[in-house]
Amino acid sequence: xRMNNTDRNTYVKVQILNATVSLLAERDxxxxxxxxxTERAQVSRNSFYRNYExxxxxxxxxxxxxxxxxxxxNDAAVSGSNAEMFGSLFQHLSDNRExxxxxxxxxxxxxxxxVLLEQSGPKPEMDNTWAYITAFIVHGTYGWxxxxxxxxxxxxxxxxxxxxxxxxxx
Numbered sequence: 001x002r003m004n005n006t007d008r009n010t011y012v013k014v015q016i017l018n019a020t021v022s023l024l025a026e027r028d029x030x031x032x033x034x035x036x037x038t039e040r041a042q043v044s045r046n047s048f049y050r051n052y053e054x055x056x057x058x059x060x061x062x063x064x065x066x067x068x069x070x071x072x073x074n075d076a077a078v079s080g081s082n083a084e085m086f087g088s089l090f091q092h093l094s095d096n097r098e099x100x101x102x103x104x105x106x107x108x109x110x111x112x113x114x115v116l117l118e119q120s121g122p123k124p125e126m127d128n129t130w131a132y133i134t135a136f137i138v139h140g141t142y143g144w145x146x147x148x149x150x151x152x153x154x155x156x157x158x159x160x161x162x163x164x165x166x167x168x169x170x
Contacts, residue, residue: 013051013061015041020058021102029055029106059108063115066096071119083164086141091157093145104149113142 003011019041023032034055038048052058070092074085093100103109121138122131148155155163 009051012041012043012047015043016048016051017058017062020055021099024102024106029108056111059103059111060115062099063111064119066092066099067115067119083161086164087157087161089141089157090145090148090155090160093149094153094157097153100149101153109146109149112145116142 016037019037020032023036023040032055034045034048037055037058038045041048052061070089074088074092077088100109100112103111116138120134122134126134148160
């Protein structure tokens with residue numbers, strides 16, 4: 001069966017992501033080379049550099065996709081309350097626990113913050129007050145998530161929602 005360019009590119013990206021995550025489960029990110037990734041993925045270095053600028057870019061793109069998918073699902077399903085939105089975010093993290101815990105184990109969880117800031121953080125066009133408020137909310141949310149991840153993600157998304165509701169967030 002012949003694949004068109006889009007299907008072939010999607011296949012290459014999936015192979016590279018799977019190879020990277022597999023290698024990351026074995027050892028630290030700094031010890032992994034692009035050559036090892038492409039060899040395990042069974043793709044060429046040209047295919048790698050056609051899709052990614054660096055090894056880190058593989059993980060950043062994956063986190064972007066995960067959070068983008070969460071945002072679309074959340075926007076469609078949540079009634080608009082902050083407690084539900086945060087509960088949904090924690091459920092997303094829990095649903096993707098293996099990947100996010102691997103990022104933490106390899107000291108790469110900061111990539112989540114990078115994407116969170118990129119997608120939800122302050123923007124240059126915001127006035128100062130709104131930019132400060134946005135930065136406070138995003139960094140506070142990340143701090144909360146990071147602590148939860150560091151504690152082994154013990155509470156479910158529903159428990160987080162209940163916690164927020166009990167303590168005043170609507």
